[in-house]
Amino acid sequence: MTNATNHQSPITDHSSSPLGPSPSPLTRLYRWKYSLLLLPLLVTFLFYIFTSIFSAAGFRSINYPLHMLVMINIYIILGFSINLVTGYTGLLSLGHGAFYGISAYITVLGLMVLKIPFLPALILAILFNMLISLLVSLPSIRLKQDYFVLAVIGFQMVVYTILYNWTGVTRGPYGIPGIPRPKLLGLWQVGEVWEYVVLSYIFLILVFIYFSKLDRSSFGRVIKGIRDDELVVASMGRNVNLMKVYIFAISAGIAAFSGALFAVFATYIDPTSFGLEESIFIIMIIFIGGSGNLKGVFWGALFVELLPEMLRFLQMPDAVAANLRQILFGLILIVLMRFKPTGFAGDYDYD
Secondary structure (H helix, E strand, O other): OOOOOOOOOOOOOHHHOOOOOOOOHHHHHHHOHHHHHHHHHHHHHHHHHHHHHOOOOOOOOOHHHHHHHHHHHHHHHHHHHHHHHHHHOOOOOOOHHHHHHHHHHHHHHHHHOOOOOHHHHHHHHHHHHHHHHHHHHHHHOOOOOHHHHHHHHHHHHHHHHHHHHOHHHHOHHHOEOOOOOOEEOOOEEOOOHHHHHHHHHHHHHHHHHHHHHHHHOHHHHHHHHHHHHHHHHHHOOOOHHHHHHHHHHHHHHHHHHHHHHHHHHHOOEOHHHHOHHHHHHHHHHHHHHOOOOOHHHHHHHHHHHHHHHHHHHOOOOHHHHHHHHHHHHHHHHHHHHHHOOOOOOOOOOOO
16 A cells, blocks of 8 residues: 655646746736836826825816826936936936927927928937037047036036027027927827827837837947946947947937927926026936936936925925925935935946
C-alpha cells in the first residue's frame, strides 16, 4: 500500500513558480507606461473634489478643473522638452521660456497676420523654433557647464527684450488680445474648455509616444551616454557637438506645441509670460519631479501647477501667494538637492 502524498500541480501552484504570482489587472495597469497619461486627469479631479469639499464656497464650475488640466498638459509638454536637453543630455538650459514665447507669438502672427489655419501656424512655429535654436546652439554648444548656462540665459534675455520692445509686431507690454480660437482641418472649431482638454491631450499623446520610442532607442541611449560621459561617446565615433545641436533643435520644436496651445487657449499673450522666471519655473518641473525618464515629468508638472492652487485654497492674497510660491519652490529645491537629488521619480542625479 502506497502512502498518499499531497502534490500540488505546478500549473496551479503560483507560489512555487519561479516567476511568482501573476500580477493583478491593477498592477498591470500601474506598470503600463501609457497609464501615466491618466495621471493628470486623476490627480486634477481628486484635487478639485478635495478642495471643493473643504472650501467655504463649495463646488466651483467644472471649467475650473478643466482649465487646470489644460495648463498641466501644457507644462508636461514643456517638461518633456526641457527633459530632453537637461535630463537626457545633461545640458542645463534656462532659456526654454524664450522658445515657449517665440512659438506663441509665431502662432499668433500666423493666425492674425498671415491668416493661415492653426495647424500650418503650429508647423511654422515648430520650424521657426528649431531654426532659432540653431542660432543659439551652434555658437554656444562648445561651451562647458557654467558658460553654456550663461549663454542660454543671455539668449533668454535677448528674446524677452525683443518681445517687450518690438511694439510694431508684438505690441510690447500691451500684449496681443483677441487671439482667434483654433479650427482644425476646417471641421472642428475649438471653443469650449473641454475641447481644449481634448486638444491638449492630442498634443501630449503625440509627444509622449515620441519620448517613449526615444527612451528605448539606440539614439536615446547615445544621448544618455553624452550626459554620463561624452568622451566615451566621442571615442565610439559619434559627433557629440552635432548631436547636441540636434537635441537642442528637437527640444525647441517640442516646446512649440505648448506655446501654440497656450496662445489659442488664453487668447491673450504678453512678454511677461515668457521671461526668465518662466524658464526657471519650467526647469523646476524636472528638478522636482525628476529627469531622465518619463514619469518624473508628470509628477513635476502636477506639483508646480497645483501648488499655486493650494495657496489659493488657503485664501491668501494674490500678491502674497505669488511671493510665497517662489519661497516654497526655493525651499523644496534646496531640500531635494540635499536629500533626493534625483527628484521625486528621476533617474539622473545632479550631484
